[in-house]
Amino acid sequence: MRKWLVGSFLLITSLALGDRPITVTLLHSNDLHAHVEPTKIKGKTYGGYARQAAIIKKIRQTEPNVMLLSAGDTFQGTLFFNTYEGLADLAFMNAVGYQAMAIGNHEFDRGPKALSNFVALANFPILSANLDFTTEPSLSSVHESTVITVGGEKFGIVGATTPAVTNISSPGPTVKLKNLHDSVQTAVDQLYSQGIHKIFLLTHIGYSEDQELVKTLHHVAFVVGGHSHTLLGTPDLAGWPKSQGLYPTITKDADGRNVPIVQCWEWGKVFGHITLDFDADGHLKSWRNAKPIVVDETINDDPVVESMVEAFKRPISALADQAVGEAAVGLPKEAQGSGDGLMSDVIADGMLEATAKSGAVAAFVNSGGVRGSLEPGKVTYGELISIEPFGNTLVSLDLTGSEIKGALEEGVGTGGSLIPSVGTSYSVDPNQPAGSRVSEIVIAGSPLDLQKTYRITFLNFTANGGDAHAVLKAAKGKRIDTGLIDIDALIDYVKAHSPISPASPKRVKIRG
Numbered sequence: 001m002r003k004w005l006v007g008s009f010l011l012i013t014s015l016a017l018g019d020r021p022i023t024v025t026l027l028h029s030n031d032l033h034a035h036v037e038p039t040k041i042k043g044k045t046y047g048g049y050a051r052q053a054a055i056i057k058k059i060r061q062t063e064p065n066v067m068l069l070s071a072g073d074t075f076q077g078t079l080f081f082n083t084y085e086g087l088a089d090l091a092f093m094n095a096v097g098y099q100a101m102a103i104g105n106h107e108f109d110r111g112p113k114a115l116s117n118f119v120a121l122a123n124f125p126i127l128s129a130n131l132d133f134t135t136e137p138s139l140s141s142v143h144e145s146t147v148i149t150v151g152g153e154k155f156g157i158v159g160a161t162t163p164a165v166t167n168i169s170s171p172g173p174t175v176k177l178k179n180l181h182d183s184v185q186t187a188v189d190q191l192y193s194q195g196i197h198k199i200f201l202l203t204h205i206g207y208s209e210d211q212e213l214v215k216t217l218h219h220v221a222f223v224v225g226g227h228s229h230t231l232l233g234t235p236d237l238a239g240w241p242k243s244q245g246l247y248p249t250i251t252k253d254a255d256g257r258n259v260p261i262v263q264c265w266e267w268g269k270v271f272g273h274i275t276l277d278f279d280a281d282g283h284l285k286s287w288r289n290a291k292p293i294v295v296d297e298t299i300n301d302d303p304v305v306e307s308m309v310e311a312f313k314r315p316i317s318a319l320a321d322q323a324v325g326e327a328a329v330g331l332p333k334e335a336q337g338s339g340d341g342l343m344s345d346v347i348a349d350g351m352l353e354a355t356a357k358s359g360a361v362a363a364f365v366n367s368g369g370v371r372g373s374l375e376p377g378k379v380t381y382g383e384l385i386s387i388e389p390f391g392n393t394l395v396s397l398d399l400t401g402s403e404i405k406g407a408l409e410e411g412v413g414t415g416g417s418l419i420p421s422v423g424t425s426y427s428v429d430p431n432q433p434a435g436s437r438v439s440e441i442v443i444a445g446s447p448l449d450l451q452k453t454y455r456i457t458f459l460n461f462t463a464n465g466g467d468a469h470a471v472l473k474a475a476k477g478k479r480i481d482t483g484l485i486d487i488d489a490l491i492d493y494v495k496a497h498s499p500i501s502p503a504s505p506k507r508v509k510i511r512g
């Protein structure tokens with residue numbers, strides 16, 4: 001009798017705490033980058049908020065207990081962001097019922113103010129456990145974690161933002177970084193101590209970083225990631241990169257438990273979808289239906305969101321559709337194995353052309369500043385601003401040859417690689433030790449002289465130390481902020497050289 005009473009008490013206690021078996025359908029996105037409308041690849045279109053809304057609505061009607069999460073970088077990338085600073089995207093996210101979003105680095109591209117407007121109007125919590133807003137009161141309503149209820153069960157969601165945010169965006173001096181592991185584990189432990197055992201990480205730190213972080217953590221069931229624009233489990237379609245791993249990718253945590261990690265590329269071209277089965281102890285016991293949904297032309301637009309898109313589009317459509325010139329060939333963002341793609345070459349050439357009269361002999365664009373590709377045919381203002389959306393100014397620096405080599409070495413070491421203008425090139429051997437990875441440097445057609453001073457043009461982002469370019473930030477030579485905007489230089493170059501067909505040899509050569 002006593003054994004029966006004890007068993008009944010434990011069962012009732014378990015039910016009261018909400019630890020019951022449950023199946024959840026997880027939908028997720030990351031790195032939408034204000035791509036409100038579909039993106040064209042090889043003559044076909046992918047993505048678009050109206051199509052995504054149709055997917056969400058259909059799955060809510062056909063599958064149980066739907067959870068909808070965003071892993072950040074909603075901001076920056078198209079004229080929609082330049083015009084509305086994330087509020088057009090937020091209207092969509094509120095309408096379809098997102099339940100939580102991690103802060104991405106690009107959420108700070110217009111400083112804390114634009115993000116604070118977004119946070120204030122969001123119908124869902126905005127999360128980051130490793131950012132400290134103590135001295136930034138406008139973001140005091142950002143939380144480390146939240147608890148959402150799905151199917152009568154409580155789920156903990158902990159957010160995280162790439163620690164590189166202070167180098168690659170503009171959070172300003174009032175936003176501080178906390179230790180990533182410690183802050184995330186503390187937030188997880190606080191949820192677990194409250195009886196919340198089904199805990200998700202919602203991160204914007206990158207695919208490999210997610211795997212490394214999970215290995216050190218306890219009590220995390222699942223990770224929804226972003227930042228690295230990683231394709232997982234995607235089909236082999238024309239113009240698409242190859243999938244870079246399994247969806248989900250499984251990593252063992254500090255206790256030896258399997259933790260699935262998911263991410264779904266960029267711009268809403270695929271939409272994350274997986275079914276998760278939790279047991280009565282709150283443990284994730286299995287998953288199925290794990291396949292990102294290709295958001296293609298077979299999906300009809302949701303009429304409500306379609307009307308919202310059209311309304312937001314009206315003030316900017318005339319400008320976005322305005323022809324600037326033509327591309328004679330496709331201009332990919334990246335070449336195989338390198339950030340040095342033809343689109344990067346065109347941007348660097350435009351920067352040089354815009355500043356050559358003031359003495360610049362070469363220009364470098366950081367690979368992260370090139371956000372897209374061009375297909376052959378008409379080139380519009382909207383396409384160009386989606387490729388170079390940041391509104392950087394062009395800065396010419398007087399650098400010694402030694403400083404140039406140091407900056408190129410930093411680019412290889414930190415991932416902020418620099419793509420040069422025509423006539424300038426260098427080789428990289430990533431297998432060599434730091435300080436010896438860059439060689440065969442040519443500036444404006446001649447081998448680099450370490451003692452000579454050169455006038456070189458950069459975007460103000462890298463000239464001021466972005467992407468961890470400490471050499472450029474500390475340079476003592478003359479520094480000229482021309483006031484010229486990067487997108488204007490690109491537009492002028494495309495107009496002057498249309499149809500664009502870069503024919504220069506590969507400028508960054510990978511060896512080893």
